[in-house]
Every structure is written in C-alpha cells, then in structure tokens.
Amino acid sequence: MKELELEALTDNLSKVQAFVDEQLEEAGCPIKIQIQIDIAVEEIFINIAHYAYSTETGKATVRIEILPDPPSVDITFIDKGIPYDPLAKSDPDVTLSAEERKIGGLGIFMVKKSMDDVKYQYLDGHNILTLKKGLVI
Amino acid sequence: MTVNKERSNTTFNISINGRVDTTTAPELEKELKSCYDDCTELILNFADVEYISSAGLRVLLSAQKAMSKQGSMKLVNVSSDIMEVFEVTGFSDILTIE
Numbered sequence: 003m004k005e006l007e008l009e010a011l012t013d014n015l016s017k018v019q020a021f022v023d024e025q026l027e028e029a030g031c032p033i034k035i036q037i038q039i040d041i042a043v044e045e046i047f048i049n050i051a052h053y054a055y056s057t058e059t060g061k062a063t064v065r066i067e068i069l070p071d072p073p074s075v076d077i078t079f080i081d082k083g084i085p086y087d088p089l090a091k092s093d094p095d096v097t098l099s100a101e102e103r104k105i106g107g108l109g110i111f112m113v114k115k116s117m118d119d120v121k122y123q124y125l126d127g128h129n130i131l132t133l134k135k136g137l138v139i
Numbered sequence: 140m141t142v143n144k145e146r147s148n149t150t151f152n153i154s155i156n157g158r159v160d161t162t163t164a165p166e167l168e169k170e171l172k173s174c175y176d177d178c179t180e181l182i183l184n185f186a187d188v189e190y191i192s193s194a195g196l197r198v199l200l201s202a203q204k205a206m207s208k209q210g211s212m213k214l215v216n217v218s219s220d221i222m223e224v225f226e227v228t229g230f231s232d233i234l235t236i237e
Contacts, residue, residue: 041191098229100204109194
C-alpha cells in the first residue's frame with residue numbers, strides 16, 4: 003500500500019496521476035485500463051480540489067493498493083472537506099443531441115461507467131471515496 | 140498538450156498533441172474560440188491525443204454547439220482508447236468522427 007498526501011489543488015493533478023501511474027506500471031497494468039483509471043483519478047481529485055474546501059485549501063490523501071488475486075487495484079481518496087457524496091448526483095442523459103446536452107455531470111458518470119466499483123462514505127469527518135478496478139482486460 | 144493550427148480559406152485544421160485534461164482544456168478552448176470568427180469547417184486531428192477527461196469533453200461539446208450554428212466540425216484519426224471514452228459518454232453520437 004502506498005500513500006500520497008498533498009494540497010487538494012488543480013495544479014497537483016499531474017503529481018497524483020504520476021503517483022498512481024507509477025504503481026500501475028509496476029503492476030503491469032494494460033495501457034487501456036491505465037487510461038480509464040487516470041480519467042477516474044482526475045475526475046475525483048479535481049472534484050475534491052474544486053468543492054471540498056470552499057474558501058481555504060486543504061489536504062487530500064490518495065492511497066493505492068494493488069491486490070494480486072485476481073489482479074486489481076483499490077484507489078482511495080480521503081479529504082476533510084464538507085461532506086459530499088459525488089455518487090448521489092443523477093447521471094446525465096447521454097442520448098440527448100449536442101444542442102440539448104448540458105455541460106457538466108459527465109466526470110462522475112465516466113467514473114461509474116469505467117470502474118468496477120465506486121464507494122463513498124463519510125466517516126469521522128472524512129470524505130472517503132474508493133475506486134476498484136481489475137487490471138486484466 | 141500542444142495545438143497546431145492551419146488555415147485554408149474558412150477551413151481550420153487543428154492538430155492536438157498530448158493530454159486534454161483539467162489543466163490543459165482551457166488552452167484548447169481558447170485556441171478553438173479564436174477560430175470561430177470566420178470558420179465554416181473545423182477539423183480536429185486527434186491522431187496524437189493520448190488522453191481526454193470530462194474537462195476536454197466539455198470543450199468539444201461547446202465547440203460542437205458553436206460550429207453547428209455556422210458550419211460543421213469533425214474529428215479525424217481518433218484512437219480506439221479515445222473512441223471508448225466517446226462511446227461511454229454518448230459523444231460518439233453527437234460528434235462527427237471520421
């Protein structure tokens with residue numbers, strides 16, 4: 003299990019993705035799955051950076067664990083911001099035309115669609131969101 | 140991410156290279172907006188796009204909305220990894236992809 007703690011700022015996105023990618027590459031994750039995970043990591047981390055700490059900034063912790071059998075990864079995001087369950091948001095209607103489509107709500111939808119499991123809990127003043135994804139196509 | 144623009148009359152060929160994410164999408168949006176004034180055909184070359192998140196999709200959606208009022212927009216050379224993102228989000232139905 004590896005852990006990274008840093009300020010929840012948009013500018014730190016590349017650091018978070020580099021940290022996750024390093025572990026995924028070590029685990030022999032196929033590039034296709036790595037892209038899906040990178041997208042999910044971006045959506046979740048940016049959500050925290052934008053909404054968790056309204057006026058001041060705060061910390062975010064990213065924890066990654068590679069599980070061997072079957073090969074999979076758990077990535078957990080923890081922040082001490084305002085309680086917010088991104089999964090509670092209703093999914094966008096992806097059948098609408100370009101003119102009718104709303105801008106927004108797509109990020110979390112992509113996470114739900116591409117990950118095997120996404121869990122949220124609020125525990126002892128912490129938002130805890132865990133992504134689970136198998137590493138075999 | 141780098142963006143390369145070529146213009147022939149009112150057709151703009153935009154080649155995008157690299158990652159279109161939260162940190163780079165605003166720059167892409169700025170580049171695209173600078174074309175709208177006298178553009179009737181916007182061609183986005185995706186050959187060297189290796190990653191796109193929802194921030195990039197938002198830019199494509201607003202470009203599509205702007206261009207459908209004054210001409211057309213299409214994406215060319217989309218890789219299978221990027222295509223999958225478009226399919227999951229329904230963007231494969233609202234964008235013209237060749």
